[in-house]
Amino acid sequence: MRIALIGPEDRIAEWQQRLPHIEPVYVATTPPPFHDRPDIDLVFDLDLDQDPERMAAYAPVPGLMVIGCAVKRTLAELALWGGRPPAGSLVGLNALPTFLHRPAWEFSLYQSEDRERLELICNELDLAWEIVEDRLGMVTPRVLAMIINEACTLVQEGTASPGDIDAAMRLGTNYPLGPLAWAAAIGPEHLVELLDLLRQETGEGRFRVAPLLRNLLRRGEWFDVRADA
Structure with a gap:
């Protein structure tokens, strides 16, 4: 699992405090150039709902799982910003400030078949988790x-x-x-x-x-x- 961690500095710091045992291979405020980083297979985009244009970088990448903040936009809306159906997987996360410190992370699914892969990721990260409906504001x-x-x-x-x-x-x-x-x-x-x-x-x-x-x-x-x- 090779992780790119995208977002503002405060949310990146919160993610790293919550998962100190995990070392992303790429940390920045913008997505990596995937043609130069084919090793990345998982993206945590902690403010994707604030900058949905990033979906244009994510959508064409086969096999890529994007776990993005989906509080202010649903996954159904975010997927449209890619200009095409995602070639990989799209998962929502409640990543507003403070919520990554909660015992269980709150996720939503764009496609139900991504649940199994998400479960494997959460187990590897040692995260408690729950799935909620893909709706504005999550729960x-x-x-x-x-x-x-x-x-x-x-x-x-x-x-x-x-x-x-x-x-x-x-x-x-x-x-x-x-x-x-x-x-x-x-x-x-x-x-x-x-x-x-x-x-x-x-x-x-x-x-x-x-x-x-x-x-x-x-x-x-x-x-x-x-x-x-």
Whole structure:
């Protein structure tokens, strides 16, 4: 297994912290020139949904498995960016900041027959894993974005303070972080973008971004909450 690791520096660092026993053969912010690197058979692209044009580099390569972040775009949409059906395999991953530190990684499949190969890869990497439906937001990011959005609404209405909300969620649900501290770690910009995409796709009011959340993002501010509070 010869891995290319693609993405922004912070997500690459998170991947490497989670898998310190694995040494990729290529690490960069952009895909390798596959004509010069025929040895690469597995790509982790940690922000593929932000730069789907990379599919044009991946799609023609036979036998290549691409495991790409597919939170803000479905695999069905990403496949279209390749200009042709992938000659290899395409698998989605929830690779938003903080999620690679979770005990089990969240994957989605473009083709069901890729499950067996993915299982072999996860076993070799010593990863716990789960398969979710190929849908916008996957599962955990979608649910968490809605919880954080509702938390912002509660603060805006004066129902509870940011600290009270985070403490209640940590103690009551055993979350590793309160939702507002977790939002700071993920990056509120990712959450607002995801909620806007979900609202656009579904037309459902439950995905409407809370005014306070959007205003804080525009001002570059966030609540004074600590992960260890």
